[in-house]
Amino acid sequence: MNEDHNTQDRAVEKSPRFTPPRTARDALMIEVLGDLDGIIKEVDKFPEMMKTVEGSYLATVKTLTEASDQYKDAIVKFSEAAKRDIENHVKTIRANTVEEEKAALQEAARLAFRSEASDKAADLARILTNLVSDLRQKRLTRFAENMIIATGSAILAICLFSIASK
Numbered sequence: 051m052n053e054d055h056n057t058q059d060r061a062v063e064k065s066p067r068f069t070p071p072r073t074a075r076d077a078l079m080i081e082v083l084g085d086l087d088g089i090i091k092e093v094d095k096f097p098e099m100m101k102t103v104e105g106s107y108l109a110t111v112k113t114l115t116e117a118s119d120q121y122k123d124a125i126v127k128f129s130e131a132a133k134r135d136i137e138n139h140v141k142t143i144r145a146n147t148v149e150e151e152k153a154a155l156q157e158a159a160r161l162a163f164r165s166e167a168s169d170k171a172a173d174l175a176r177i178l179t180n181l182v183s184d185l186r187q188k189r190l191t192r193f194a195e196n197m198i199i200a201t202g203s204a205i206l207a208i209c210l211f212s213i214a215s216k
Contacts, residue, residue, distance in 0.1 A: 057176065079209050082202075082205055082209055085202065086202050089202050092195075093199060096195070110181060114178075117174070118174070118178070120164065121170050125170070129162075132158065132159070135158070136158050136159070138205065140154075140155070
């Protein structure tokens with residue numbers, strides 16, 4: 051960034067309207083204006099960065115939607131297979147008492163749900179946690195950028211008021 055300022059300073063010094071700073075305050079004002087120019091250039095890049103972030107979020111939403119559809123399909127298939135297995139199991143134990151059948155069905159359903167649903171739910175929770183963390187990080191970045199712009203604007207306003215009051 052200092053190299054950019056040196057290039058700008060040399061260009062300004064060659065301009066016919068340039069007068070070198072007479073005081074340290076004038077030099078500081080030139081430096082602040084140069085810094086503000088750099089900040090404004092960075093802020094001008096912000097809309098393009100937001101488009102990139104938006105595209106990333108849209109892709110993430112699409113991926114999550116597809117994953118949830120696949121998860122739903124897997125659960126439906128698993129549920130149908132479990133239902134068939136339970137029906138077959140019930141046919142083989144008809145001779146058992148009603149209490150034994152009830153306990154067997156509950157245990158089979160519990161095992162089936164635990165094995166498939168917990169894995170898928172854990173994966174989905176991990177993905178959502180990462181997405182929320184990413185969103186928080188982006189919000190902090192925007193806040194920091196806004197603070198830098200506000201600070202620069204305040205410094206510029208103070209400098210302009212001090213120049214105007216003389």
